[in-house]
Amino acid sequence: MKVLVTGAAGFIGYHVCERLLARGDTIIGVDNLDTSGDVTLKATRLSRLKAAPNFGFHRMDIRDVKACRELFDGAKPERVVHLAARVGVRALPSEAPDYAETNVSGFLQVLELCRLAKVEHLVFASSSSVYGAGTPVPFAESSPADHPLSLYAATKRADELMAHVYSHQYGLPVTGLRLFTVYGPWGRPDMAPMLFLRAMLEGRSIVLNGEGRMQRDFTYVDDVVEALVRLLDKPPAGAPPYRVLNVGRGTPVTMARFVDLLEEQLGTKAWVELRSAQPGELPVTCADVTALERETGFRPSVPLEEGLARLVAWYRGTEG
Known part of the structure; x- marks a missing residue:
């Protein structure tokens, strides 16, 4: 199978490419290697992927209409995994245009x-943040997702709606994945698992919003x-051929408990600064994965304790 993966040098994109x-x-990797993330980490992930003979890389921005059209025309991908995005619920006002251009206009071009x-089949990353305020726990795909609390969440909800239109009008098979706080080796340094891990090993304090x-x-x-x-191997068969599914463990923990578990794995104590919750942050996220299990026969199963142990072992192995 020939699969085009956008955001190939990103955290999830890297792992998806490795698996495929x-x-x-045959993987056609696309990434613009933008500086909104850790460029060195992206380069290291990419160098590992380039070692595979069936991996080809194209450095480009999904907003570049001409370059993307030429790539699709030349590569002729059979399936597409779209993971390129501006991420994070705390976008600054000055960053708003880039979020809209990348996450909405860029995704519209991918759809076209x-x-x-x-x-x-097109599989794309949405987010648990689309559920927004007042959603009953656990979050089910049938719950309304029309009160986002962040610009990022709003762009991801817009992606879902545009994807539905393309599926309905043109019969394009599309699957959106509402991802719940993904962590692990080669993870994003701006997210709590890596951010806290590094700070604790370096003796720096960590901040827990919402008082933990x-x-x-x-x-x-x-x-x-x-x-x-x-899911990539099983395009939706409905009319329209469209679905949005949660991908999460369904077992939320408090951030205070998360820090306790990380302390146990690292064998060190955290210096914690408690703060109030920030705008755009949901008080709780919890996935109902009934639909995912029905579609695939699979539900996420790695316990947080085991996942953190793997993350710490990887970090110590790569950082010395």
């Missing part, structure tokens, strides 16, 4: 190119990749 390469797929190329009482549904990256690949 290992089973023999998939339509023109008659792609067999906020709850998050941490999902190990291998579970996310397993769900994504199973």
Whole structure:
């Protein structure tokens, strides 16, 4: 299978590419290597992927209409995994145009190119943040998602709605994944697992918003990749051929408990600064994965304790 993966040098994109390469797929990786994340980490992930003979890389921005059209015309991907995005719920006002251009306009271009190329299946990353205020716990896909608390959440909800239109009008098979706090080796340095881990090992303080009482549904990256690949191989068969599914563990923990578990794994004490919750942050996230299990026969299963142990072992192995 020939699969185009956008955001290939990103955290989840890297793991998805590794999995697809290992089973023999040909991967067309796309990433603009923007500076909104850790550029060195992206370069290291990318260098590992480039070692595979069936991996080809194109440095480009998904907003570049000409370059993307030429790539689709030349590569002729059979399936597309779209993970490129501006991420984070705390976008500054000055960053708003970039979020809208990348996450909305960029995704619209991906949809259009998939339509023109008659792609067999497009899988894209949405977010648990689309559920917004007042959603009953656990979050079910049938719950309304029309009160986002952040610009990022609003862009991801817009992506879901645009994808539905393309599926309905043009018969494009599309699956959106509402991801719940993904963590693991090669993870994003701006997210709590890596951010806290590094700070604790370096003797720096960490900040817990919401006085540590906020709850998050941490999902190990291998579970996310397993769900994504199973779904990629099984395009939706409905009319329209469209679905949005939660991918999470369904077992949220408080951030205070998360720090306790990280202390146990690292064998060190955290210096904690408690603050009030920030705008755009949900008090709790919790996935109902009934639909995912029904579609794939799989549900994320790696316990947080085990996932953190793997993360710490990886970090110590790579950082010395």
